[in-house]
Amino acid sequence: MGTxxxxxxxxxxxxxxxxxxxxxxxxCYMGIAPAPxxxxxxxxxxxxxxxxxxxxxYDYVMRLSEEAGPIGCIDNDPMGFNMVxxxxxxxLSKIQRPGIELSDTSLWxxxxxxxxxxxxxxxxxxxxxxxxxxSLLPKVIDMEYFGKTMQVxxxxxxxxxxxxxxxxxxxxxxxxxxPANIPFEILCGVRSMSAFYMDCYKIPDKLVEASDVIFEAxxxxxxxxxxxxxxxRSIVSGWIGGWRTASAxxxxxxxxxxxxxxxxxxxxxxxxxxxxxxxxxxxxxxxDIGRFAEFPxxxxxxxxxxxxxxxxARKKLGENYCLMGDVPAPLLATGTPEEVRDYxxxxxxxxxxxxxxxxxxxxxxxxxxxxxxxxxxxxxNDWK
Amino acid sequence: xxxxxxxxxxxxMDELMEVVQxxxxxxxxxxxxxxxxxxxxxxxxxxxxxxxxFVSDLMMSGEMFKEVGExxxxxxxxxxxxxxxxxxxxxVEGDIHDIGKDxxxxxxxxxxxxxxxxxxxxxxxxxxxALKESGAPILALSCLLTTCYDSIKNxxxxxxxxxLRDQVKIxxxxxxxxxxxxxxxxxxxxxxxxxxxxxxxxxxL
Numbered sequence: 001m002g003t004x005x006x007x008x009x010x011x012x013x014x015x016x017x018x019x020x021x022x023x024x025x026x027x028c029y030m031g032i033a034p035a036p037x038x039x040x041x042x043x044x045x046x047x048x049x050x051x052x053x054x055x056x057x058y059d060y061v062m063r064l065s066e067e068a069g070p071i072g073c074i075d076n077d078p079m080g081f082n083m084v085x086x087x088x089x090x091x092l093s094k095i096q097r098p099g100i101e102l103s104d105t106s107l108w109x110x111x112x113x114x115x116x117x118x119x120x121x122x123x124x125x126x127x128x129x130x131x132x133x134x135s136l137l138p139k140v141i142d143m144e145y146f147g148k149t150m151q152v153x154x155x156x157x158x159x160x161x162x163x164x165x166x167x168x169x170x171x172x173x174x175x176x177x178x179p180a181n182i183p184f185e186i187l188c189g190v191r192s193m194s195a196f197y198m199d200c201y202k203i204p205d206k207l208v209e210a211s212d213v214i215f216e217a218x219x220x221x222x223x224x225x226x227x228x229x230x231x232x233r234s235i236v237s238g239w240i241g242g243w244r245t246a247s248a249x250x251x252x253x254x255x256x257x258x259x260x261x262x263x264x265x266x267x268x269x270x271x272x273x274x275x276x277x278x279x280x281x282x283x284x285x286x287x288d289i290g291r292f293a294e295f296p297x298x299x300x301x302x303x304x305x306x307x308x309x310x311x312x313a314r315k316k317l318g319e320n321y322c323l324m325g326d327v328p329a330p331l332l333a334t335g336t337p338e339e340v341r342d343y344x345x346x347x348x349x350x351x352x353x354x355x356x357x358x359x360x361x362x363x364x365x366x367x368x369x370x371x372x373x374x375x376x377x378x379x380x381n382d383w384k
Numbered sequence: 385x386x387x388x389x390x391x392x393x394x395x396x397m398d399e400l401m402e403v404v405q406x407x408x409x410x411x412x413x414x415x416x417x418x419x420x421x422x423x424x425x426x427x428x429x430x431x432x433x434x435x436x437x438f439v440s441d442l443m444m445s446g447e448m449f450k451e452v453g454e455x456x457x458x459x460x461x462x463x464x465x466x467x468x469x470x471x472x473x474x475x476v477e478g479d480i481h482d483i484g485k486d487x488x489x490x491x492x493x494x495x496x497x498x499x500x501x502x503x504x505x506x507x508x509x510x511x512x513x514a515l516k517e518s519g520a521p522i523l524a525l526s527c528l529l530t531t532c533y534d535s536i537k538n539x540x541x542x543x544x545x546x547x548l549r550d551q552v553k554i555x556x557x558x559x560x561x562x563x564x565x566x567x568x569x570x571x572x573x574x575x576x577x578x579x580x581x582x583x584x585x586x587x588x589l
Binding site for chain 2: 033096102103106107109110111112193194197198200201202247248249250251254283307328329330331332333334335365366367
């Protein structure tokens, strides 16, 4: 067997699943915190050495494969990128770090603080995204710390990727694609949720202007990454994430103006380069899940976290949209293996195996019981 | 006066402030205005429960309620409406999230409760101290991290060890809480959202 035969076979399975042409449900690992914990690292050690943490993630997936049957894919490339820097870039928020601001075993957490004042929307609109972003980044992260983490990432990303391929593990979302994403999330992060939600009612027109500026800048960056990735079939998808933009959080008036147009445009851009967007949708999206049918069938992944009704999603979208999820975090943390097995079996029974990646709802929590993780994947592999 | 409750329920911020200001200048009883706002918040809660309103609408109404409250302070002269009961509220140790907790705070307050907010990352002894000092019959614990289930459990154990468990009903809330977490931690129940916290606390009395 050649070095990448297993990887290539798993890659085919991933594509078949996105195209809803698979015969069996596909187990997919998703969980940043449990892997280092199960491989006996504290989260403080993981943050200090994300490269070691990335290899720990592969080791844990291999261990799970031995105990639960084959697991050929993970949702996100472990890539060795420091989670604190990553989340900072995602939300322009201050992130509290295990081992520094928090205890060694604590999960990293967003410190909800208003970083940006209301008048700084004008800086964004009048002076552009780069000026605005560069003025705010040093307010949320130590730039020396940030710079070092970027260097570590740059030095190690290729070796980590190669290791995954040697092991046959396909990372569905690649760091090689940086989608334009939803400006609402970063604005909400930097303004703080309570201030930004009020802005949505008080100055909606300004928020559209600000969102357009961010989106156009990010779209241009995304285009470069998509150009570079377009002919590489092993780069499957890019991650478009929404939590504060969830339907349950926002009135339709706000959602229709400040969320959906950017989700749609970001997804369309990726599709135009032959890549399949993954929409990582935390919280409850029941109200608007049907809107994703505006994307072509067999082209996108909807990654749901247990709060959106997956059965309802299947009903609204039909058989030809790929779903990923959704074993709930509380069940993984406090349930029994029997309960997890029953949940997964019923999920597959109800949804059917086609176009289904079975995984944790959102990321598996750090305190996921190992036996529950095994039960989740074993139930998927044993499903008849 | 019913206009005040309607304006609040319809999230008409600017008009609400104008009307309240006019009523105050005209010498209207500020406690009556407060009661109107509370009625408006009940209507907001109903709209949320029926699926017509969403979390952002709750937050907006909470902000309006708070702003009217600030306008009323100089006129109230220490008077407040009737208080249903006291509730001790906080986010458990190890968890620094405050959005959900703050929203519950406003909803409970507008629902007629006096709320003692002990903040975020609160140790079990902080909750116990607040319960002892206030005599509150309800403890509301917020948690957004599954890794903090043990903090909920430890807090409830501390309440038991302090001999208060029989007098205090405990509700938990936050994204990853459900019936399994109630069973794991020894709480009495859980709330799915900020609005349900009001209903649950009323049922607990």
